[in-house]
Each structure stands twice: as structure tokens, then as C-alpha cells.
Amino acid sequence: MIVGIDGSNIRAGGGVTHLVSLLAAADPLAQGIEKIIVWGAHALLERLPERPWLEPRCEPALDGGLLRRLRWHAQELPERARASCDVLFEPGGTAAHDFAPMVTMSQNLLPFDPAEMRRYGISRVGLRLRLLRRARIQAFLCAVGVIFLTHAAREAVTRRIGECRRSAVIPHGLEDRFRLSPRPQRPLEALWPEKPLRLLYVSIVDVYKHQSVVAEAVARLRGEGLPLCIDFVGPGYPPALRRLQRTLSRLDPNGHFLRYRGAIPYSDLHETYQAAELFVFASSCETFANILLEAMAAGLPIASSDRGPLPEVLGGAGELFDPERVESVATTIRRLVCDPERRGRLAAAAFARAQDFSWERCAAETLAFIRSASGEREPPGRAPFGAHP
Numbered sequence: 036m037i038v039g040i041d042g043s044n045i046r047a048g049g050g051v052t053h054l055v056s057l058l059a060a061a062d063p064l065a066q067g068i069e070k071i072i073v074w075g076a077h078a079l080l081e082r083l084p085e086r087p088w089l090e091p092r093c094e095p096a097l098d099g100g101l102l103r104r105l106r107w108h109a110q111e112l113p114e115r116a117r118a119s120c121d122v123l124f125e126p127g128g129t130a131a132h133d134f135a136p137m138v139t140m141s142q143n144l145l146p147f148d149p150a151e152m153r154r155y156g157i158s159r160v161g162l163r164l165r166l167l168r169r170a171r172i173q174a175f176l177c178a179v180g181v182i183f184l185t186h187a188a189r190e191a192v193t194r195r196i197g198e199c200r201r202s203a204v205i206p207h208g209l210e211d212r213f214r215l216s217p218r219p220q221r222p223l224e225a226l227w228p229e230k231p232l233r234l235l236y237v238s239i240v241d242v243y244k245h246q247s248v249v250a251e252a253v254a255r256l257r258g259e260g261l262p263l264c265i266d267f268v269g270p271g272y273p274p275a276l277r278r279l280q281r282t283l284s285r286l287d288p289n290g291h292f293l294r295y296r297g298a299i300p301y302s303d304l305h306e307t308y309q310a311a312e313l314f315v316f317a318s319s320c321e322t323f324a325n326i327l328l329e330a331m332a333a334g335l336p337i338a339s340s341d342r343g344p345l346p347e348v349l350g351g352a353g354e355l356f357d358p359e360r361v362e363s364v365a366t367t368i369r370r371l372v373c374d375p376e377r378r379g380r381l382a383a384a385a386f387a388r389a390q391d392f393s394w395e396r397c398a399a400e401t402l403a404f405i406r407s408a409s410g411e412r413e414p415p416g417r418a419p420f421g422a423h424p
Contacts, residue, residue, distance in 0.1 A: 036068050038405055039120030042075030043097050043108045044127040049325060050142065051079060052301070054126060056208060057401060059084040060394035066402040072119055074112065108132065122179075122409035129167070130174040136409040138180040144322040144343065145243070146171060147192050151320040154242040160272070172196050180408025182401065184323035185344035203404045206348075207325055208394030209332055212305045217334035217382035220375040221312065231262035231292065232372055235311035235335075237304070237326050238318060240271035240279050240295075245317040245340075245358045247282040250293050252364035254286040261372055264292040265315065268299050268307060308333035313371060313378065316340060317358040324348055332389035336378040338367045352384035 045054055054073075063071055072090045073083060076097040083091055092115075096107040113134040116123045125139040145151055146168035155161035175181050175192070181199040183189035184206055193199065226232050234253065238244050246267050253265050267279065279295065287293040299307055308314075314330040319342045321327075327348055330337055337353035339345050346355060354371055357363035371378050 036122070036406060036409075037070045037072065037120040038063070038068055038402070039116050039123045040071060040073045041108070041112060041116075041123060041125050041127065041130075042073050042079050043094070043104055043112065044129065045075065045079055050127060051082065052325075053142070053207060054079075055082050055084070056210065056394045057398045058086070058089060060208065061086075061398040061402060063088055063402055066399070066406055068402060068406065074115060105131070122405060124405055125174060125178070128174060129170040130177060131170065135177070136179040137174075137177065138182070138405045138408050139174045139178045140182040141171070141175070141188060141192055142184065142322055143167070143171075144188055144191055145320055147195050148320050151243050175199055179410075180404060182404060185347050187344035187347050188322045191343070201408050203400070205397055205400045205404065206392055207323055207328070208397040209325075209328055209389060209392050210305075210394075213308065213329045213332040214386075214389070215305070215309055215333045217379065217386050218312075220336070220378040220382070222375045223373055226262040226372075228262050231264045233310065233312045234263055234265035234315055234368070235268065235307065235313070235330075236265060236315045236317070237268045237307065237330070238316065239269045240267065240276045242272065242275045243318060243320045244275070245319065246275075246279045248358060248361055249315055249317050249364055250279070250282050250286060251361045252368060253293060255361065255365045256369055256372070257292055259369075261369065263368075263372065264294070266307075266311070267293075267295045268297070268304075270298040304329070305333070308335065311335060313338065313368070315364075315368065316345070317356075317364065318342070318345070319358050321345060328389060328392055331385035332392075334382050334386045336371055336382045337385055338364070338371060349385070350388045352388045353381055 045051055070088050070090060072092055074092050074094055077093050080091040080093055096103050109131045113132040116134045123134050123137045125137055128139055128141055130137055130139060146164045152161060152164050180201040183202060183204050186204050189202060189204055236249055240246050253263055256263055283293045283295060308330060314335040314337045316327050316339045318340055321343050324345055339349055339353045339355055340358040341355035354367045356367040
């Protein structure tokens with residue numbers, strides 16, 4: 036069996052990390068797959084691992100503009116696939132072509148959450164999300180199989196479009212560099228303004244990430260006398276970033292305890308987790324939240340939003356809050372700061388929970404599902420996270 040992978044719309048961020056990590060950990064011969072072909076732009080293909088069963092195919096059109104890439108995807112990809120492979124994997128979640136059988140993947144829940152989409156109002160991002168929703172509904176309904184990252188994400192999508200023909204829940208994996216054993220927790224009496232408890236929030240600054248709510252909560256706790264500081268790390272969606280910067284300037288104009296650090300290279304991110312003592316994640320719309328998993332593996336006590344799949348990923352190894360209510364966020368952080376023993380228990384539980392997630396498992400289950408969904412019998416192996424006929 037030969038599997039083709041469409042990398043035409045995988046250009047940066049989590050999509051690249053997923054595909055590169057999955058292929059680096061894969062053992063397709065054990066799944067009865069003799070070759071994997073990846074079509075993509077030069078920048079993507081040069082990051083793929085070298086494997087005897089892996090055949091990168093560079094397409095010049097994919098280094099061109101958007102219209103050229105869309106034309107290649109719709110017109111040339113199906114011809115390439117029909118001549119080269121038995122099944123096509125579309126990890127990007129869209130498929131503007133007629134090739135079959137095709138397996139796709141849901142990695143973005145925003146287009147299926149009308150309340151979250153309304154936060155963007157009438158804007159280019161809002162229009163893009165609406166177009167993405169139409170494209171992904173078409174892909175999900177045409178595919179012989181759809182991979183979801185969490186049970187909550189599968190329920191959210193199928194509630195709006197109906198059941199897919201076949202689906203599975205296969206979480207992403209985790210690089211070993213993020214695995215850091217939990218550190219001793221400093222007691223409250225060991226904290227003082229010159230050496231406060233170091234909080235961390237890693238994520239793009241966006242309208243559904245609620246960084247400003249977290250800043251308000253931390254400022255309120257500082258006003259109560261708790262020695263805290265927080266670093267916000269990540270790139271920014273301009274309207275949301277401007278709002279956060281106004282909030283930080285109002286609450287802490289000198290940047291003593293509320294600091295926006297901007298984007299940090301992904302290759303250095305594990306060092307940022309290592310320097311923190313408590314992790315906060317306040318997103319109200321996630322498909323999986325790789326960042327939350329990284330913080331869990333880094334041995335940090337976690338205060339997390341109670342929305343979507345985040346409680347599922349945490350598995351009880353963290354404290355939950357309403358990400359849109361300052362008082363809820365402040366109460367949860369206060370509880371952790373004032374109880375170092377609970378911080379320690381939750382950090383250990385999160386670290387242990389993170390051991391269940393690996394790229395090896397993700398790769399094995401992904402290839403097994405692609406094979407079975409396309410009509411080929413799966414070789415025997417470990418039980419998947421959530422196969423669903």
C-alpha cells in the first residue's frame with residue numbers, strides 16, 4: 036500500500052510540527068505500508084526526516100502565490116495522487132478535489148464555533164473562518180475517515196455536520212525536550228516582591244485566548260499582597276495584542292509584574308517552561324492545545340480554562356476556571372499559590388498524565404486508521420485512543 040500526503044497548505048506552525056514529528060516517529064512497514072509520498076513546498080520538504088520509505092515531491096507551484104497553490108491543489112494533486120498512491124491523507128482539513136479514497140483531519144475548531152467566530156466581527160479573519168468552515172465540511176463529508184484530536188472536538192464538529200463515515204480520536208504527541216520532572220514548590224512564606232512566584236501563559240495573543248482577563252486577575256491578586264508576576268509569551272493578532280498592551284499599561288505601566296515577551300522560537304520554548312513555576316491557559320476554543328500538553332510535561336502546576344477539550348487533555352491534573360471571568364481566574368490562581376502541597380500534587384499528576392502522549396503512538400494509530408478507513412485491514416496492534424466505526 037502507498038499513502039500520499041498533501042502538504043500543499045502546510046506552511047508554518049503546528050501543522051508543520053505535526054507532520055514532521057509524525058513522519059519522524061512512523062514505522063509504516065509495520066502497518067503494511069511500503070511507501071509514503073509527500074507533496075509540498077520546498078520549505079516543508081527540507082524539514083522532513085530522511086527515511087527509505089519516504090518520498091518527498093517538491094512542487095514548484097506550491098512556492099508560488101495563493102491562487103497558484105489553490106489551482107495546483109484542485110487540478111494537479113488528484114492527477115498526481117491517482118498515478119502514485121492508494122489513499123490520500125489531507126492533514127490540513129481541506130480537499131478541493133475529487134480524489135478518493137481520502138482521509139482528513141480536524142485541527143481547528145474555530146470555524147465550527149459560531150460564538151467564538153463572532154468575536155472577530157466583520158473582518159478578514161471572520162470571512163476566512165467562514166470560508167474554512169465550508170471547505171472543511173465538504174472535506175469531512177467526502178472523506179472515508181476523519182481524525183479528531185479529542186473526543187470533545189469530535190462531538191463539537193459532528194453536532195453541527197452530522198456523523199462522519201468513520202472517525203477516530205488520535206491526540207498529538209510531544210517532543211521529549213519538553214519532559215521536565217516537577218520541581219519543589221516554594222511555600223507562600225518563601226515568596227516576596229523581589230522574588231515572586233513566576234507564572235507563565237504561552238499562546239498567540241488572540242480574542243479567544245483572554246490574556247487581558249488573566250492580567251486583570253493577576254493584578255487583583257497583587258493588590259491583595261500575593262507576590263506574583265506573569266510572562267505572556269507568543270505572537271499576536273493585532274487587535275487582541277493592542278488590547279492586551281493597553282491593559283498591561285493601565286495595570287502595570289512599568290512592567291514590574293505583567294510582562295509581554297513576544298514570540299519565542301519554538302526550538303527554545305522548553306527553556307521558557309523550565310523557568311516558570313505555575314502555568315495559566317485561558318483559551319475558550321481549542322481542538323487539542325499542544326501548549327497545555329507541553330506545560331503538563333514540563334512538570335508545572337496548571338490553572339486552565341474549563342472550555343472544550345481542555346479538561347479532557349488535563350484529565351483532572353489541574354485547576355479549572357471560567358476564562359471570561361476575572362474573579363474565577365483569580366480564585367483559581369489564589370488557591371494554587373496559597374497551597375504549595377496542592378501545587379506539587381497537581382504538577383506530579385500533570386507530568387504523569389503527559390507520559391501517555393507520544394509521537395510514536397500518534398504515528399502508529401494514524402497510519403493504522405488511514406489503512407483501515409481506506410478499506411485495508413489493520414494489522415494487529417495496541418488499542419487506539421478512540422476508534423469509531
